[in-house]
Amino acid sequence: ELLKRNKEDAAEVGLTVASNSKLTLAARVAGMYTYAQAAQEDAIPKLVKLTKNKNLREYALRALTDRKSFLDEVPNEPFISALQDSSARIKAAAIIGLNRLGKQEAASALLKIKVPDSFKPVPEGEIGPHATPNPAIILPHLAAQALANLHAVKACINAIGTKESKLALWALRYMHDTDAVSGMIAAFNNTTNEDLKREIIHTLARIYHKEAAYDGSWWWGTRPDTHGPYYKGIPWEGSSKIKDFFIQVAQNNSSFDQTFFETLNEKFRLRIKEFGGKGESLLSKMQTQPKVNFGEIINKKGEVGKNSIENVLIALQKIKGDPSKGKQIFAQQGCMTCHSIKKGVKLKGPFLGQIGGIMNKEQIAESILKPSASISQGFPTTIVNTKAGKAYVGFIVAQSARRIVIRDITGATHLIKTNDISKQKEVKASSMPVGLANSLSYKEFASLVTYLYEQKK
Secondary structure, eight states, X not given: XXXXXXXXXXXXXXXXXXXXXXXXXXHHHHHHHHHHHHHGGGGHHHHHHHTTSTTTHHHHHHHHTSOGGGGGGSOSHHHHHHTTOSOHHHXXXXXXXXXXXXXXXXXXXXXXXXXXXXXXXXXXXXXXXXXXXXXXXXXXXXXXXXXXXXXXXXXXXXXXXXXXXXXXXXXXXXXXXXXXXXXXXXXHHTOOOHHHHHHHHHHHHHTSSEEOOOOSSSOOOSOOOOOOSOSSEEOOTTHHHHHHHHHHHHHHOTTSOHHHHHHHHHHTXXXXXXXXXXXXXXXXXXXXXOOOOHHHHTTOTTHHHHSOHHHHHHHHTTOOOOHHHHHHHHHHTTGGGTOOSSTTSOOSSOOXXXXXXXXXXXXXXXXXXXXXXXXXXXXXXXXXXXXXXXXXXXXXXXXXXXXXXXXXXXXXXXXXXXXXXXXXXXXSSOSSOTTTTTTOOHXXXXXXXXXXXXXXX
16 A cells, blocks of 8 residues: 555655564564565665564565666665574575675675585485485575576586585586586696595596587477486586596596496586496407497397496497388287377276477487386375285376275276275385396397387377
């Protein structure tokens, strides 16, 4: 109502309410925001003064950066000062405010935010504890995002090796900048700390690719994808420098052997062919292994099963598949037992009639070779045991408080009352067996993938 009236009157009343310590905090905050909206940029000096009030500090900091058109006139000092506050909420408001202000001189203050011991890599083969509350990680997370948005490359590089190193490297994960790459490589060469060297390598691996711009020619889809850190990673200007550095370290530094880089290659989907994947040692064999005539083995049966998944995916990039041949292989390999290309067929497994519009060729190939890596939404295998001693294995297609409907591999559906269930367990592994494509040649596998990729109805 006040804002509909004279702007100066509204501002005066709003400031009077905000300054009245006898009123409730809710009323004072409402008055402060009324004042900020009415007075606009003229409100900045008074809002800065209100940041010194312990009760209003958090809200005054928010109000100061509420309008992007006035940010150039807002000083950094109230926010930097608030980083020392004992309240985590006020610190969070200060970090977010500095992020919005966009002034790089705030980087040194942001780097002082402490990173908790809980910030550490997830063990191989495990999923991060995302469902476990971790309030201590919030402030450094906000600080890392702010540093990345400020593009504080120089400040973060200078902090490597100091007590602010963890937060600096965390922020550098989001900075695709050739100066950041050069700075991290220099920091690696200037330290003898093996743990720090490892952290630098992991940070460089995180920025080896960047996210591809979405141009409408492909779709993220609803398929859960647990890989990271990008959905569709593509090289950028710094990628070749990172690759050359990794190869140099692998050849000259015994602390980071071939196995280390094979794991890194797979974890971040770097697709650096010199490192292959787990179980392969391409880099160590480059000088001793005879060159393979790719043309001779392209049609050799069983090559898909003999090689690592990474090598098959690399080979796939060089081979042009024949979709008509792929259609025959789809039938020969028994894919039609569980999957359908045409609509209206009883579903036993995921429908593949539009798979090419959801996934690219590499994702389709990986799904065939590693079926449990990313299970299609709606198709995790579930085992249901009843009190009567029966067991059902299949996909849950409907579920309520009173009953579930499970579809087995034959396509038959079973209605089970929840009161009759003794145990229900979701299986992490896919019901699709591993190795279905092992008998194929590279050319046959490429043809199968091409056929599926052309399904975009």
